[in-house]
Amino acid sequence: MNIGIDKIGFYTPDQYVDMEKLAEKRGVEPAKYTIGIGQERMAVAPLHEDAVSMAANAALSILDDDDREKIDFVLFGSESGVDHSKSGAVWVHHLTDIQENARSIELKQACYGATAGLKMAMGHVALNPDSKALVLGSDIAKYGLNTPGEPTQGAGAVAMVISSNPRLMALDNDSAAMTKDISDFWRPLYSDYAFVDGKFSNESYLSFLKEVWEKYKEKTDRELNDFEAICFHLPYTKMAKKALLSLTENAPEEDAERLMGHYQNSITYNKQVGNVYTGSLYLSMLSLLEQSEELPEGSRIGLFSYGSGAVGEFFSGVIQPGYKAYLNKDTHESLLNSRQELSLDEYEELLEKSLPKDGSDIETNSEKMNKGKAYLTAIQDNIRKYEVK
Incomplete structure (x- = not known):
């Protein structure tokens, strides 16, 4: 029985900052942001x-x-949770009107959370072939003004329906995973912003990739020539290029050229959004599927997930026949292209705003700019209130 991704959807707020303008405001050569880290817009x-x-x-x-x-x-992967106790999945379950006889949980391990949810969902469907699972990866990457991490901020969410006989991608049970206790990126409970050792985090990412890739090859006897493309967790899109160069350093030229040829399509959406933490790998995969010419039936796609702290995993999936018919390319392109650009003054004012932490009630200005259906309307008596238009 095939198990995998039957549907995939994406959402991002309808406002963004232009990265060239942000670079100029920060006194940085724009190419450092647009080429050096590979970002064009930031949600x-x-x-x-x-x-x-x-x-x-x-x-x-x-x-x-x-x-x-x-x-x-319903499995909700996030490192931007809004309650220490209540799962974000419970709210999503309600807001999407899913039948009540369902489990709903939240998972956390930095940017790896959605992959953990995906793996749990596969096991659930294997035991319950007539069931479906909803896997979510949703985050706001926020480091603060004038910080080294500022140009790698972003916001967005990916949702995937996992089922038997999937129409997009069948996922193999061929993973190689690894956990190590390291401090490359973390956010204590008392801090609104993450702490990160950028150089060490990049090194750890590539080290995990190398180790799980070698383990994956050992388990499966597969090599790079078995893959049409490989997608990566993207804290910034240039990271995928570094990862590919690492994997293909001693590879045959045709393999390196094929994999690098898919690189641009796999980062198209991420360049326009920024880092979405748990959803970034799957946004990259979505970008590859929607922005590429139709991939050959049976193409194998490699997937590398990394969550600082740290957990890494390499696994793969096989493209299903006629998958293009079940994508929403026009919807996603319209979502990205119809957003409103924020002035830098508007952006800086907004980034320093936050919801009250002292128990005060607040009503949000939820009608100003919101193309989504669901939104936070208020906090009253310490309870978050959400509505669907």
């Missing part, structure tokens, strides 16, 4: 959009009545 979330509302909007864009009836497991 910025208003107060009425958080990890929950973005995940719900991504899910609402793909779910139909059959999905709502058959989904009995």
